[in-house]
Amino acid sequence: MIELLQEYWRPFLFQDGSQITGLAMTLWLLSASIFFGFLMSIPLSIARVSTNVWVRWPVQFYTYLFRGTPLYIQLLICYTGIYSLAAVRAQPVLDAFF
Missing domain, CATH: 1.20.5 (Single alpha-helices involved in coiled-coils or other helix-helix interfaces)
Structure with missing residues (x-):
């Protein structure tokens, strides 16, 4: 071996x-x-x-969103959802990537 x-x-x-x-x-x-x-x-x-609500809530929302949805759904949203935006399709590099 x-x-x-x-x-x-x-x-x-x-x-x-x-x-x-x-x-x-x-x-x-x-x-x-x-x-x-x-x-x-x-x-x-x-x-x-943090004790500051404006600092804590976005992080809690981010954590809730990404831990609460399955990875497959996140990948579908990233791949098909982002490519459906006209600004993404207009960029040659992003168009080739997606």
Whole structure:
């Protein structure tokens, strides 16, 4: 098994040396999401326990909205709902993305 990994580790991570395959992209997205999730969690958790109502309510609504709806519904809204906006379809980069 180790011999196979030593021989094929480069094609497993990179297709031709420059394009990233699924495994490398997944690991990169995992690290980026953990990093940004941690950075967002500290200020949001402090804001959620704040005594100021105008600071606490938006965070509670955000938490209620994203924890209360299934991930599949969120993905459908992001993919089809955002693409239905004319401003998104007018941008060539966003049009290609969606």
